[in-house]
Amino acid sequence: MTTVRRESLAEQAAEILFDRIREGEWEVGGKLPGETTLAPQLGVGRSTAREAVRILAGRGILTTRQGAGVFVTATDAPANWTTALQRADILAVIEARTAVEVEAAALAADRRTGGELKLLRVALDERGRHRGDIDDHVATDMAFHRLIVVAAHSPIMLDLFDGFAPRSHHAMVDMLRLRGQYGDEADHGTHEEIYEAIASHDPAAAARLTRAHLRALHEHLG
Known part of the structure; x- marks a missing residue:
């Protein structure tokens, strides 16, 4: 067995x-x-x-x-309205995340402090340790991305991020369940690259990597 x-x-x-x-x-x-x-x-x-x-x-x-x-009731997952609506909500959340997080990453690369960079490193390492359970993985992933927004030193962006954080958490959990796999080395490597861009004070790279990451999530479900 x-x-x-x-x-x-x-x-x-x-x-x-x-x-x-x-x-x-x-x-x-x-x-x-x-x-x-x-x-x-x-x-x-x-x-x-x-x-x-x-x-x-x-x-x-x-x-x-x-x-x-x-x-x-079925031997394979049906393409039903529930799944379609679930996908639509996930796509909407990813679009909202893109609107906030791409610019936040660029600003964080320009404005982050040494202390904020250390916290970001800790959050990234914590994310790496929680890739086996969906809820823990999403929670640590969101903590990492929130710290990027904090390092952007934009209170309005942080308010926007925190405003849709609960919905984002649920949508990301749903997305990973639909995908059936998550937390692989390629995905974590992308987050390492975003961190390195912010650490290197490279706003263009930080924005580009963040946009590419979120676009890949969007295209997977679109």
């Missing part, structure tokens, strides 16, 4: 469960075993198994019927 690694347990459990569904262990309309049976099969606790079911329900693979149990 395949078990999951300790990081990102719910996501990994969801993928293992999805694989079993696609392999035909349960047909459409079939009922999954209860949490007490399913959890040890996945090598996780009941709460994690419950979260894995919720993730697949969000993709349209499973449905929970009150008092009856969990049933398979």
Whole structure:
């Protein structure tokens, strides 16, 4: 029996469960075993198994019927209205982030202090240590980008960033779930390059790298 690694347990459990569904262990309309049976099969606790079911329900693979149990509704994620609306919201957030963060990166490269650069380095290292769990990854990623806006010394930009931060967090989590992968070396390397541009007082490079990073996210979903 395949078990999951300790990081990102719910996501990994969801993928293992999805694989079993696609392999035909349960047909459409079939009922999954209860949490007490399913959890040890996945090598996780009941709460994690419950979260894995919720993730697949969000993709349209499973449905929970009150008092009856969990049933398979599809063997592949459907392209439905929920997904379409989810993508639209993510794209809108990325556009808003681009409007604020590209200019903020340029200003940060010009205006950042030595102390702010040290904090940015700490935030980047923290981001690198939290690439296994979606929520932790997004939280540390946003902390890094917020510090760039802080280093821009533009109170209005910071107000704008903080204003849509909760929506941005949810949208980024949704985006990574749609992508199915996140936190790879290429992605983290891009953030290292943004940091280096700011450290080197290179506004043009900081803006260019930030725009390219956000454009790549946009194009992936567009």
